[in-house]
Amino acid sequence: MTERRMPATAPDDASADLVDLADAASPPADAASRPADKSAKHGTKPSGTKAEKSEKPGKPAKKEKDAKPAAKKAAGSADKLAKLGLKRDIDLILHLPMRYEDETTLRKIGEVLPSELAQVEGVVTASDVAYRPRRQWVVRIADEGHELVLRFLNFYGSQQKQLAIGTRVRVRGEVRGGFFGLEMVHPAYRVVQDAAAPLPESLTPVYPSAAGLSQAYLRKAIHNAMDRTPLPELLPPGLLQDAIGPDHPLPALADAVRLLHAPPPNVSETALMERSHPAWLRIKCEELLAQQLSLKRAQAARRRLSAPALGKQVPGGLLERFEAALPFRLTGAQQRVWAEIRADLTEAHPMQRLLQGDVGSGKTIIAALAAAQAIDAGFQAAIMAPTEILAEQHLRKLSAWLTPLGVEVAWLAGSMKAKEKREALARVASGEAQLVIGTHAIIQDTVTFARLGMAVVDEQHRFGVAQRLALRSKMQTAGMGPNAMPHQLMMSATPIPRTLAMTYYADLDVSVIDELPPGRSPVVTKLISDTRRPEVIDRVRAAALAGRQVYWVCPLIEESEALQLQTAVDTHAQLVAALPELRVGLVHGRLSPAEKAAVMEDFTRGDTHLLVATTVIEVGVDVPNASLMVIEHAERFGLAQLHQLRGRVGRGSAESVCLLMYASPLSMGAKARLQTMRETTDGFVIARRDLEIRGPGEFLGARQSGAAMLRFVDLNEDAWLIPGAQEAAEVLLKSHPGAVAAHLERWLGAREDYLKA
Numbered sequence: 001m002t003e004r005r006m007p008a009t010a011p012d013d014a015s016a017d018l019v020d021l022a023d024a025a026s027p028p029a030d031a032a033s034r035p036a037d038k039s040a041k042h043g044t045k046p047s048g049t050k051a052e053k054s055e056k057p058g059k060p061a062k063k064e065k066d067a068k069p070a071a072k073k074a075a076g077s078a079d080k081l082a083k084l085g086l087k088r089d090i091d092l093i094l095h096l097p098m099r100y101e102d103e104t105t106l107r108k109i110g111e112v113l114p115s116e117l118a119q120v121e122g123v124v125t126a127s128d129v130a131y132r133p134r135r136q137w138v139v140r141i142a143d144e145g146h147e148l149v150l151r152f153l154n155f156y157g158s159q160q161k162q163l164a165i166g167t168r169v170r171v172r173g174e175v176r177g178g179f180f181g182l183e184m185v186h187p188a189y190r191v192v193q194d195a196a197a198p199l200p201e202s203l204t205p206v207y208p209s210a211a212g213l214s215q216a217y218l219r220k221a222i223h224n225a226m227d228r229t230p231l232p233e234l235l236p237p238g239l240l241q242d243a244i245g246p247d248h249p250l251p252a253l254a255d256a257v258r259l260l261h262a263p264p265p266n267v268s269e270t271a272l273m274e275r276s277h278p279a280w281l282r283i284k285c286e287e288l289l290a291q292q293l294s295l296k297r298a299q300a301a302r303r304r305l306s307a308p309a310l311g312k313q314v315p316g317g318l319l320e321r322f323e324a325a326l327p328f329r330l331t332g333a334q335q336r337v338w339a340e341i342r343a344d345l346t347e348a349h350p351m352q353r354l355l356q357g358d359v360g361s362g363k364t365i366i367a368a369l370a371a372a373q374a375i376d377a378g379f380q381a382a383i384m385a386p387t388e389i390l391a392e393q394h395l396r397k398l399s400a401w402l403t404p405l406g407v408e409v410a411w412l413a414g415s416m417k418a419k420e421k422r423e424a425l426a427r428v429a430s431g432e433a434q435l436v437i438g439t440h441a442i443i444q445d446t447v448t449f450a451r452l453g454m455a456v457v458d459e460q461h462r463f464g465v466a467q468r469l470a471l472r473s474k475m476q477t478a479g480m481g482p483n484a485m486p487h488q489l490m491m492s493a494t495p496i497p498r499t500l501a502m503t504y505y506a507d508l509d510v511s512v513i514d515e516l517p518p519g520r521s522p523v524v525t526k527l528i529s530d531t532r533r534p535e536v537i538d539r540v541r542a543a544a545l546a547g548r549q550v551y552w553v554c555p556l557i558e559e560s561e562a563l564q565l566q567t568a569v570d571t572h573a574q575l576v577a578a579l580p581e582l583r584v585g586l587v588h589g590r591l592s593p594a595e596k597a598a599v600m601e602d603f604t605r606g607d608t609h610l611l612v613a614t615t616v617i618e619v620g621v622d623v624p625n626a627s628l629m630v631i632e633h634a635e636r637f638g639l640a641q642l643h644q645l646r647g648r649v650g651r652g653s654a655e656s657v658c659l660l661m662y663a664s665p666l667s668m669g670a671k672a673r674l675q676t677m678r679e680t681t682d683g684f685v686i687a688r689r690d691l692e693i694r695g696p697g698e699f700l701g702a703r704q705s706g707a708a709m710l711r712f713v714d715l716n717e718d719a720w721l722i723p724g725a726q727e728a729a730e731v732l733l734k735s736h737p738g739a740v741a742a743h744l745e746r747w748l749g750a751r752e753d754y755l756k757a
Contacts (some may be wrong), residue, residue: 076212077212077213077217080210080211080212080213081213081221083210084208084209084210084213086221087749088749089225089228089229090225090229090746091749092221092222092225092226093222093225093226093229093231093257094257094283094746094747095207095208095218095222096207096257096260096261096283096712097205097206097207097260097261098206098207098208099206099273100203100204100205100206100263100269100272100273101172101188101203101204101206102117102119102203102204102265102269103119103172103199103200103203103204104199104200104201104202104203104265105119105199105265106119106120106121106170106199107119107120108120108143108144108146109122109141109142109143109144109146109147109148109182110143110144110145110146112148112175112182113175114175114176114177114182115174115175115176116174116175117172117173117174117175118172118173118175119170119171119172120141120143120148120170120171120172121143121168121169121170121171121192121195122141122142122143122148122168122169122171123141123142123143123166123167123168123169124139124140124141124163124164124165124166124167124168124169125140125141125142125147125165126138126139126140126165127139127140127160127163127164127165129160134153135153136151136152136153137151137152137155137159137160138150138151138152139151139152139163141169141171147181147182148171148175148181148182148183148184149178149180149181149182149183149184150171150183150184150187150189151178151183151184151185151186152185152186153185153186154186162191163189163191167191168191168192168195169189169190169191169192170189170190170192171184171187171188171189172187172188172189173185173186173187173188201264201265202262202263202264202265203262203263203264203265203267203269203272205219205260205261205262207219207222222261223261226257226258226261230254231253231254231257232254233252233253234739234742234743234746235289235732235736235739235743236731236732236736236739239728239731239732240282240285240286240289240728242724242728243285243289243724243725243727243728244281244285244721244724245724248278248281249278250278250281250282250285251278251279251282252282253282253286255279256278256279256280256282256283257279257283259277259279260272260279260280260283275712275714275717280712283712284712284713284718284721285721285724285725286743286747287710287711287712287713287747288503288710288713288718288721288722288725289725289728289729289732289743290743290744290746290747290748291503291710291725291748292503292506292725292726292728292729293729293732293733293740293743293744294744294748295506295507296506296507296729296730296733297733297740297744298507299352299506299507299508300733302349302350302352302485302507303349304349304483305349305350305483305484305485306348306349306350306483306484306485307347307348307349307350307351307453307484307485307486307487308348308377308379308451308453308484308486308487309345309346309347309348309377310345310346310373310374310376310377310379310453310454310487311345311346311347311377312376312377314376314377317376318372318375318376318402318405318406318407319369319372319373319376321405322368322369322372322401322402322405323369325401325404325405326365326401328517330362330365331362331513331515331516331517331518332515333357333361333512333513333514333515334362334365334366334513336511337355337357337366337511337512337513338366338369340353340509340511341353341355341366341369341370341489341511342369342370342373344487344509345370345373345374345454345487350485350486350487350488351454351487351488351489351509352488352490352507352508352509353488353489353490353508353509353510353511354490354491354492354496354505354508354509354510354511355367355489355490355491355492355511355513356491356492356493356494356495356496356510356511356512356513357491357493357495357512357513357514358493358495358513358514358516358647358682358683358684359493359643359644359646359647359683360516360517360520360647360650360651361493361513361514361515361516361517362513362516362517363458363491363493363513364394364397364398366489366513367383367394367398367456367458367489367491368397368398368401368402370454370456370487370489371383371398371402371435371454371456372402372407373454374453374454374487375407375434375435377453378451379451379452379453379454380428380431380433380434380435380436380449380450380451380452380453381434381435381436381452381453381454381455381456382435382436382437382438382442382449382452382454382455382456382486383398383435383436383437383438383455383456383458384438384439384440384442384443384455384456384457384458385437385438385439385458385459386439386440386458386459387439387616388413388414388415388439388593388596388597389596389600389616389617389621390458390459391413391437391438391439392597392600393621393622394437394458395409395411395437397622398435398437402435407434407435408427408432408433408434408435409433409434409435409436409437410424410427410428410433410435410436410437411424411437411438412424412425412428412436412437412438412439412441412442412447413438413439413441413593414439414440414441414593415592415593415594416441425446425447425448428447428448428449428450429448429449429450430450431450431451436449452486453486453487454486454487454488454489455486455487455488455489456488456489456490456491457488457489457490457491458491459491459492459493459494490508493644493647493683494640494644494683494687495512495683495684495686495687496510496687497684497687497688497691497715500691500715502722502726503710503713503715503722504710506726514684519653520650520651521650521652521653521654521655521656522650522656522681523646523649523650523656523657523658523681524655524656524657524658525646525657525658525660525677525678525681526657526658526659526660526678527634527660527662527674527678528659528660528661528662529661529662529663529664530632530633530661530662530663533661536630536659536661537575537578537579539628539659540552540575540579540582540610540628540630541579541581541582543627543628544579544582544609544610545581547625548625548626548627548628548654549603549606549608549609549610549611549623549625549626549627549628550609550610550611550626550627550628550629550630551610551611551613551617551626551628551629551630551645551648551649552571552575552610552611552612552613552629552630552632553613553614553615553617553629553630553631553632553645554567554568554571554612554613554614554632555567555632555633555636555637568586568588568612568613568614569586569588571612571632572584572586572612575610575612579610582609582610583607583608583609583610584608584609584610584611584612585599585602585603585608585610585611585612586599586611586612586613587599587600587611587612587613587614587616587617588613588614588616589614589616596616599611600621603623603626604623606625611626615641615645617645617648621648622648622651623648623651624651624652624653625652625654626648626649626651626652626656627649627650627652627654627655627656627657628649628656628657628658628659629645629646629648629649629656629657629658629659630659630661631645631646631658631659631660631661632661633661633662633663634660634661634662634674634677635662635663635666635667635670635673635674637673638673638690639673639676639677639686639689639690639693640686640687640690642660642673642677643677643683643686645658646658646677646681658677660674660677660678662674669693672689672693673693676689691715691716692716
């Protein structure tokens with residue numbers, strides 16, 4: 001049989017660990033004679049003939065000319081494989097199918113029914129291009145007097161030649177009832193050269209791919225990698241079986257991989273697709289173990305680094321005076337978390353702690369206390385936030401608390417004028433600035449700290465790996481040596497579900513503020529159809545005239561930032577016209593930082609009644625007098641974002657309301673999200689449901705940096721495997737260091753670097 005899309009030809013086999021495409025798709029050594037056979041078949045002159053000898057010296061042989069495009073094609077395919085993370089033989093072997101197609105059975109055309117997925121064979125009886133209702137290629141095949149129509153909307157002339165009348169073809173696809181009888185639209189097909197050719201004996205794997213890499217090419221590359229690469233057992237016998245328990249017998253890794261790449265027809269397709277087959281369990285256990293080992297090793301490596309011990313209590317020092325001057329008492333949760341962080345800062349190895357707390361739980365005061373402890377010890381502290389609005393919020397709060405106590409605060413942001421920035425940089429470099437607050441401008445090469453002792457990264461999941469590593473390296477630029485790094489406190493208002501904390505964040509110490517400060521009123525959330533918009537505007541008017549302030553958040557339009565901006569501008573104009581007695585402000589991402597700051601300042605002072613905004617207000621805006629929020633087209637937002645936005649109200653003592661305005665009809669996912677928002681204000685419940693609906697991407701942010709540490713484990717379905725993997729990792733690290741290194745090299749290769757952030 002001839003496959004419809006032939007893979008690119010590739011040079012002969014090479015058995016290097018790092019697979020160039022030349023290796024990936026090359027045949028095994030026993031097939032090395034095939035190219036010679038092929039050339040003989042096409043009448044190429046054998047070596048030493050007159051034709052070869054008569055070639056002019058200096059002129060490249062035709063064979064060499066032909067080799068260049070082939071090599072170029074192979075290199076291009078190698079780049080495409082590399083984009084999928086497939087650089088070594090073992091990467092190809094562990095590139096497992098996402099689904100399967102059953103080509104092991106052949107049905108007769110007369111037996112198939114509409115809506116079935118079937119494979120049939122027949123002879124082409126007609127092949128025509130039709131132009132109504134649109135250009136399409138219609139092929140008819142017949143078998144024992146029964147006909148089937150094949151319809152192609154996108155096609156090439158070469159395909160038409162391939163399926164000439166009289167050609168025997170095998171097709172696979174979904175059968176539909178068409179205008180002229182049964183048909184398949186865009187089926188997969190193969191031309192059958194030999195009617196007696198045997199059918200495949202195993203299910204056909206379908207792999208995750210990229211543009212320009214055909215399934216046939218990937219299958220061949222993976223098959224050849226498996227032929228030349230043994231998969232010995234690297235782990236102590238029984239380790240994984242003990243971790244998972246006797247009720248789930250696990251196959252050897254080599255057997256599991258072979259079965260998943262070529263499952264025999266008697267294997268349950270449901271168990272393969274649901275990834276509950278013992279072969280999949282073995283893969284998941286191996287992958288989880290690699291991830292746990294990697295995280296625990298990263299944590300141990302950090303403990304071998306040095307950091308300044310910031311523990312000496314200074315009588316009458318900044319920390320003591322700051323705690324005494326606080327106008328409120330810390331909640332029980334804040335006191336517990338502060339004790340954990342305070343203890344970490346006294347150690348001579350770097351703190352790496354994630355502080356998570358719901359919106360408005362009081363994380364900023366903890367960051368301020370930690371900064372005060374660093375400053376007391378004679379070191380600088382830095383606080384980095386992802387947006388200028390959030391960074392300015394920190395600047396206002398921390399300056400109000402610490403400047404009266406004599407702390408020198410410096411501000412660093414991209415929008416600063418050159419002269420201001422030069423002066424700020426000089427203060428940071430000299431050590432005059434004790435607390436540095438800003439955006440990612442803090443980590444630019446031009447910024448040098450005199451003695452950076454502690455860094456706080458707020459909304460840490462919004463920063464990339466490289467950005468967080470750059471902040472860490474500021475300790476080294478301050479002359480503290482290559483093995484020194486500052487203590488690091490990462491803060492997140494997006495609570496991390498327990499399964500994520502046990503997997504992706506297992507290398508971090510986690511502190512949780514799980515209660516809100518007293519006096520905060522719970523936010524009442526209501527769903528309202530956008531057909532009732534006039535009622536919503538009346539409610540906004542009433543709230544503003546009663547002395548309250550209001551947010552009106554414009555819809556998220558993912559396709560176009562410009563479109564989202566236009567929506568905000570149009571909404572602002574409509575509300576100005578509808579509410580002439582109110583002062584209506586507008587803030588969006590395209591305003592300059594100075595314009596944004598001026599609008600926010602007006603709103604904070606109470607000069608603006610109603611603020612029309614895009615999602616730039618998602619984090620860092622704290623206006624206690626704002627007690628009503630309208631979110632337009634709430635169905636377009638994710639759960640985490642809706643929860644963050646809702647957190648902008650309910651910061652004062654007045655009862656607060658969040659109106660989620662939606663447009664019908666709602667999808668099932670949108671309905672589930674809005675229902676969750678109405679039912680609960682608990683960020684941890686919302687985070688758990690968000691994980692169920694959307695998976696871990698939202699929580700991890702750039703931690704994965706495009707290279708997910710878990711490809712096969714589903715944290716919702718496979719949470720029961722995590723404790724066993726953690727125990728197995730402890731055993732390995734204690735007793736089998738050689739197996740640890742080999743297992744991590746097999747599963748992660750260079751991807752361990754992502755954990756350093």
